[in-house]
Amino acid sequence: MIGQKILEVFSEAACEHNQAKSDKDRKKGCTKVATPGAAAGGCAFDGAKIALQPIVDAVHLVHGPIACEGNSWDNRSALSSGSRLYRTAFTTDMSEMDIVYGGEKHLFKAIRQIRERYNPPAIFLYQTCVPAIIGDDIESVAKAASEKFGLPVIPVNAPGFAGGKNLGNKLAGEALLDYVIGTEEPESTTSTDLNIIGEYNLSGELWQVKPLLERLGVRVSACISGDARYREVASSHRARAAMLVCSKAMINVARKMEERYGIPWFEGSFYGISDMSASLRNIARLLVERGAPADLIERTELLIATLEKEAWAAIEPFRQGLSGKRALLITGGVKSWSVVSALMEAGLVVVGTSVKKSTEKDRERIAELMGEDAHMIDTMTPREMYRMLRDAEADILMAGGRSQFVALKAKVPFLDVNQERRFAYAGYKGMVTMVSEIHRTITNPIFRTLRDPAPWDPGCRITPLV
């Protein structure tokens, strides 16, 4: 069953990445097999959990031995405006006895206990490698528990060995499509109801965007899944339009919701000023096409004009300090080119950007921005990155937390732009924060101090005090 799902999500018709492939390649799917000895990045379970855990009022129960939850819980900054239940870690912590006799009964009892103690609106039940191998049937357990306790228990069948994080994101989407979306009806609907798909509210980024939509009178009926309530997701099939953020993760959700419920969608990004504006424009356009008041488009343009002006004005003071500084940007997919454009506006020179997850169109846009000799990086080993930084080919590395120590050990400033980041970088204000953070780290005097020779190093010019 899971094999079938994997084939299905990887032959995703709406995926640009997929469209660009030959028939033969497409059949192979996106199951890039991780290279033993040279793999980095999370597993399918990780990806599924990341995608669903931001549903904040649900319980997320991990069926597996302690590693899967015990080693990973509370490691992301997806924020909630209310319930904290999503940050409480639940796992069956399987023992040897469970492996020998099977863990289904244990799992069922765990669900009952959660129901008694926490009474959540829903429980997401995550499969992991060990119970998958011994044949624990979480779908059946979920079904039985749902019936017995009268509460949605959603099986998320994405054991780690199935593949990488991205596959897990998609399988999580499938779980929503199969068990959640369309199972409840909203209390009310409006002509401007919008779904945001693939936004996880990391460090509160949704809140850098949502107030602007509210100013325009756009109602976010569900964000899948940042700061979401179970009920919102379950009734999200009544929205008029959808925006897909970070396309490669939940594209199946957007496409299938269009198929099933006729919700048109577009793919956009909240990173970078121009991308943010483009996203607002697309939201307005789609909603008007679906019957929202026509003046929404005009009001959107007005808001964009004001906010863009403010953002550029706020970035201006940093331009002098950043002018000519070279940034190396190693981050995922669509984020790249729009962040590149904003960084360039702030006076930075982008000496290289990763295109691992970018589509052909993204690459074209990057080439357009950075010129013909744009340094597009597919994969970069930490060693290579270290060399580049040590040889002073870049003044700052912007990447995920994993690369942090590569940069710091090379005594080069670093900015975390991935999920563990401390600051929120979405929308107009987020971009201003990003530029101010780059400025803050790049102007820190410690990097110069640390490059000075130690007293015992040749070339030390420190004179004794007299």
Add this chain to the structure above:
Amino acid sequence: MKGAAQEDAGNPPSLPEHVSVNPLKMSAPLGGALFFLGLDRSLPVFHGSQGCTSFALVLLGRHFKESIPLQTTAMNEVTTILGGGENISAAILKILEKGTPGVIGLCSTGLTETKGEDIAGEIALFRKKHPEHAGVPVIAVSTPDFRGSHEDGFREAMVRTIEELATAAPKPVSGQINVLAGSHLTVADIDALRELLESFGLDPIILPDLSRSLDGIVPDSFEPVSMGGTTLSEISRMGSSEHTIVLGESLRAAGEALLKKCGVPFVVVSRLMGLAAFDRFLVTLRHLSGRDYPRPLVRERNRLSDAMLDSHFYLGGLRAALALEPDLLYDMGHFLEENGAEVVASVTTTASPLNARMAGAKAEIGDLGLFERRAGERGAAILVTHSHGRQAASRLGIPLVRTGFPVFDRLGAPHRLSIGYRGAREMLFRIANTVWSRDAENTPQTWYPSDFAKAGGQESGREAASGFASAGNGLRPQPTGRIE
């Protein structure tokens, strides 16, 4: 005086201060007592009313969590008018009757200085009258409460002690070195310094040595004198050292006194915190000792480098307000600046040539009231001062890093290391953790609060514009209303 000090460039002119609100400063006799507490078997005595002694004793006790030997000449109304000479000799006789201190440090106070007591003369009289006590040195120090701060009193006591007890030698002892340790150095700092100097093959005499007296010893018997510290014979031998390292600009006069009396050359070291400063200190030690750098320093320096990298996310751009005695303020301010923080306000206690060379704006002489105002006006995100800064921290809603003297509401202040590579690393982690612990989680209202204030009201671009003032990078203060 205070009004004049505030007309410095870079600070807005303010009205002359007629009232000191929440004092930063402590008195000179207290500094004198602190110095004497670092001598072995010593007993400081205040020539003043019993209250002078009591306040100092309680404060020293609250900081060190030790019983503090400190006596008083217990001046009263009558003796104040008629002269306190009798009280001095009565006090000394009583002390000698009860125990056997190695040295008595007699600090004058505001009361007896105003009266015009000649304490040096009184001691001379006592010596003549009681030759049987000639073996116990009594060092008289002029420390009127109305002049200077505890850093000044500490120096005065040191200068007088050197003048009285150090003896010139015909030939210096190879490798022997004097360390005049400033009042801002902790027990842990002094321990680390001694180890360091010894690892360069030097034989240090540290004056005073709080690491042997106020380091939490649990003795077998109770004695009303300091139990450890620099011995009288060590002080006497200071005249035969090759060199003197003066730790703290405030002690320059003590270095000069030793040069004048015994011909020992000195070097003033005003920075020991942070990478670059300690590099320079080590280069100096290598120069003085002729020995190569001890190996463990390589690793310690590496660890500090790494700590600087790890903590710079929190210290970079951090707006810090400092209120400390000049020596510590100078070292701490530049240390923070080395690590990317911005010193937005410096308040200090007493005149010092360092005051014009502080990190950030020129230091102002003032109190914690001024400090609180400056920190508020300039948007400080962290306060660095002693424990009395806690009220300001609470009112401003920003965290306090307790440093200097006194730290009475936390344990272990005397054992905190802040100098050298290791001390800098510890201090960085401490400050970074303090900042981190206040890293507030974002909320739906973080970026567009006005939208929420109006409860879904009219759209207004203008109001949003004002929200840009802070780029939402979490470095702004958030009031908590709790005492830190």
